[in-house]
Amino acid sequence: MKLHNDLILRAAKKKSVERIPIWIMRQAGRYLPEYRMVREKFSFLELCKTPELAAEVTVQPVNLIGLDAAIIFSDILVVPEAMGMKLTIDEGKGPIIHNPINDVSSIKQLKNFDPEIELKYVLDAIRLTKKELNNRVPLIGFSGAPWTLLTYMVEGKTSKNFTKVKSFIFNNRELAHHTLNLITDCVIDYLLAQIKSGVDLIQIFDSWAGVLSPKHFEEFSFHYLNRIVEEIKPKSDTPIILFAKGANHSIEKLAYTGCDVIGLDWTIDIKDAKEKIGDIVVIQGNLDPSVLYGSNDFIKSEVDTILNTFPDNKGLIFNLGHGIYPDVDPAKLKFLVDYIKESTSKKETRF
Amino acid sequence: MKLHNDLILRAAKKKSVERIPIWIMRQAGRYLPEYRMVREKFSFLELCKTPELAAEVTVQPVNLIGLDAAIIFSDILVVPEAMGMKLTIDEGKGPIIHNPINDVSSIKQLKNFDPEIELKYVLDAIRLTKKELNNRVPLIGFSGAPWTLLTYMVEGKTSKNFTKVKSFIFNNRELAHHTLNLITDCVIDYLLAQIKSGVDLIQIFDSWAGVLSPKHFEEFSFHYLNRIVEEIKPKSDTPIILFAKGANHSIEKLAYTGCDVIGLDWTIDIKDAKEKIGDIVVIQGNLDPSVLYGSNDFIKSEVDTILNTFPDNKGLIFNLGHGIYPDVDPAKLKFLVDYIKESTSKKETRF
Numbered sequence: 001m002k003l004h005n006d007l008i009l010r011a012a013k014k015k016s017v018e019r020i021p022i023w024i025m026r027q028a029g030r031y032l033p034e035y036r037m038v039r040e041k042f043s044f045l046e047l048c049k050t051p052e053l054a055a056e057v058t059v060q061p062v063n064l065i066g067l068d069a070a071i072i073f074s075d076i077l078v079v080p081e082a083m084g085m086k087l088t089i090d091e092g093k094g095p096i097i098h099n100p101i102n103d104v105s106s107i108k109q110l111k112n113f114d115p116e117i118e119l120k121y122v123l124d125a126i127r128l129t130k131k132e133l134n135n136r137v138p139l140i141g142f143s144g145a146p147w148t149l150l151t152y153m154v155e156g157k158t159s160k161n162f163t164k165v166k167s168f169i170f171n172n173r174e175l176a177h178h179t180l181n182l183i184t185d186c187v188i189d190y191l192l193a194q195i196k197s198g199v200d201l202i203q204i205f206d207s208w209a210g211v212l213s214p215k216h217f218e219e220f221s222f223h224y225l226n227r228i229v230e231e232i233k234p235k236s237d238t239p240i241i242l243f244a245k246g247a248n249h250s251i252e253k254l255a256y257t258g259c260d261v262i263g264l265d266w267t268i269d270i271k272d273a274k275e276k277i278g279d280i281v282v283i284q285g286n287l288d289p290s291v292l293y294g295s296n297d298f299i300k301s302e303v304d305t306i307l308n309t310f311p312d313n314k315g316l317i318f319n320l321g322h323g324i325y326p327d328v329d330p331a332k333l334k335f336l337v338d339y340i341k342e343s344t345s346k347k348e349t350r351f
Numbered sequence: 352m353k354l355h356n357d358l359i360l361r362a363a364k365k366k367s368v369e370r371i372p373i374w375i376m377r378q379a380g381r382y383l384p385e386y387r388m389v390r391e392k393f394s395f396l397e398l399c400k401t402p403e404l405a406a407e408v409t410v411q412p413v414n415l416i417g418l419d420a421a422i423i424f425s426d427i428l429v430v431p432e433a434m435g436m437k438l439t440i441d442e443g444k445g446p447i448i449h450n451p452i453n454d455v456s457s458i459k460q461l462k463n464f465d466p467e468i469e470l471k472y473v474l475d476a477i478r479l480t481k482k483e484l485n486n487r488v489p490l491i492g493f494s495g496a497p498w499t500l501l502t503y504m505v506e507g508k509t510s511k512n513f514t515k516v517k518s519f520i521f522n523n524r525e526l527a528h529h530t531l532n533l534i535t536d537c538v539i540d541y542l543l544a545q546i547k548s549g550v551d552l553i554q555i556f557d558s559w560a561g562v563l564s565p566k567h568f569e570e571f572s573f574h575y576l577n578r579i580v581e582e583i584k585p586k587s588d589t590p591i592i593l594f595a596k597g598a599n600h601s602i603e604k605l606a607y608t609g610c611d612v613i614g615l616d617w618t619i620d621i622k623d624a625k626e627k628i629g630d631i632v633v634i635q636g637n638l639d640p641s642v643l644y645g646s647n648d649f650i651k652s653e654v655d656t657i658l659n660t661f662p663d664n665k666g667l668i669f670n671l672g673h674g675i676y677p678d679v680d681p682a683k684l685k686f687l688v689d690y691i692k693e694s695t696s697k698k699e700t701r702f
Binding site for chain 2: 214268291294305
């Protein structure tokens with residue numbers, strides 16, 4: 001069945017589009033009152049693990065805000081959990097892994113897993129969401145990057161200085177690479193299972209790429225991102241988006257992995273990024289999420305700076321440079337989405 | 352009186368040096384048992400405000416570790432306090448400003464101040480430290496950058512997403528610039544007073560530069576850093592170090608302010624930085640502070656990557672890319688300092 005709105009898919013493949021497409025990170029989430037109503041009755045992990053609920057909140061922003069894609073409601077930490085780690089997500093405290101990696105035996109206990117068994121609830125949620133979307137817009141699947149997953153698996157929680165995971169990789173280089181390879185195997189299987197279950201694009205989130213020096217990023221993160229792209233590409237044509245937050249020093253390298261789209265945070269000038277990688281890949285991003293606290297006029301002028309870099313509507317998927325903040329007024333997001341739709345459809349007004 | 356060790360001063364002025372000099376950020380601090388012993392008896396702010404104590408902990412790392420400069424023990428938030436804000440620094444909780452900027456009247460209450468009265472305790476600490484150092488090594492003075500100070504003054508504490516201060520600058524642009532100008536006036540007066548009191552170099556810390564997009568950094572931070580350099584330079588020859596953490600997108604701009612040294616965090620390849628700005632300014636940095644959790648051999652190899660970029664010992668002041676972490680073993684820092692002294696003194700072994 002053909003999608004009614006396949007703008008993002010065409011944009012990701014550098015085909016021509018009638019207007020610039022937009023989706024936003026964390027678009028199914030706390031900024032929406034409709035989401036918070038569901039969350040009042042169920043915990044975060046209950047939502048992730050109940051396909052009907054996950055599908056419900058996944059389609060909410062498509063229905064309410066009119067975005068050009070849905071992204072499956074889930075969490076990057078379901079992979080470590082499926083590998084055998086004990087995960088809880090406490091209100092206000094964030095995720096906690098209760099048996100973090102701290103010696104060789106804790107690494108030996110990590111297991112590869114069958115996504116169709118261990119993460120069946122995600123794949124069921126994908127299948128159900130595809131039905132509910134009824135080909136209106138594409139569905140995006142995702143995984144955390146191996147490096148980002150490792151940080152949680154060693155630190156046990158969101159970290160400030162990442163001292164434990166850095167001690168681990170600096171003092172146990174071989175063991176670190178062994179573990180990263182193991183995680184990478186799981187991520188590849190998981191992403192392929194998502195594709196098989198019906199997602200139309202995949203994004204890999206390397207949320208903590210930016211805490212590594214360029215040299216250590218190459219060794220402990222990039223190497224594995226590259227492996228993921230290299231192993232998935234021969235098996236599937238599904239567009240791959242790499243988002244390595246804070247790794248603007250390495251966007252050329254990332255672009256040459258063979259991925260389709262590079263997600264950018266807001267700390268890089270999108271014009272510079274376009275000059276560096278715009279001929280190789282499509283760019284996704286990169287509005288500072290805080291801009292949504294500004295007036296409509298301010299939002300317009302900030303958005304125009306990005307749009308004007310792509311005057312022919314080619315090579316850009318609009319997004320924020322990071323997840324939307326929970327206290328943003330949904331009306332502001334709606335304004336942003338409508339403005340992008342309007343202003344890039346009427347190309348003649350932009351010249 | 353001439354300094355016995357003026358390596359850092361000569362390095363900052365691009366003169367030739369016998370070996371590469373080193374100091375480290377937060378070198379007077381929690382990683383030292385001798386500092387913690389003093390802190391057991393006095394609070395952080397008592398230390399800052401008692402010149403004898405501030406001088407004592409300032410010289411500790413010079414005596415114990417053998418660094419090439421001292422940096423006056425103080426805090427960037429003494430400036431907002433002197434401007435009229437109520438500051439406490441609670442154990443474990445970090446700094447809190449109890450009357451943050453939240454409307455026009457709270458800005459009207461901010462006052463310019465005479466550093467010789469309001470911050471006399473810092474200047475006294477500088478004068479006392481100079482005596483105690485007895486011309487062994489230079490003394491570094493410092494201030495927070497206007498943007499970084501504004502973030503604390505609006506957020507009231509260390510922030511995660513900087514939503515309040517960004518709402519402020521995006522929605523009240525003129526008022527934001529008015530406030531930033533006011534802070535800049537204070538910072539300039541304060542730095543000039545430190546120079547008059549005897550400091551040999553000054554560093555401006557823009558710790559939160561990295562939360563702004565390049566465009567907003569230029570408008571809300573760079574503009575004021577530039578003003579500081581422009582107004583101090585005609586009045587003093589004291590070397591100025593600009594450290595804008597996370598603003599690697601703008602190091603060329605920063606280098607052309609007329610400052611002497613650019614401090615770099617560890618998320619930029621120092622070779623790239625040298626190519627971009629090495630002909631204009633001296634570079635300070637940029638070892639990942641976590642490297643000090645590694646073995647001595649690992650530390651050596653990471654340090655060599657930096658040192659080998661400056662084979663003639665010219666153009667570099669060695670430092671970490673950010674403050675030293677409190678749980679680092681002081682013996683590791685001593686190893687780092689000794690290794691840099693030894694390996695850059697014997698230049699013939701490096702070719």
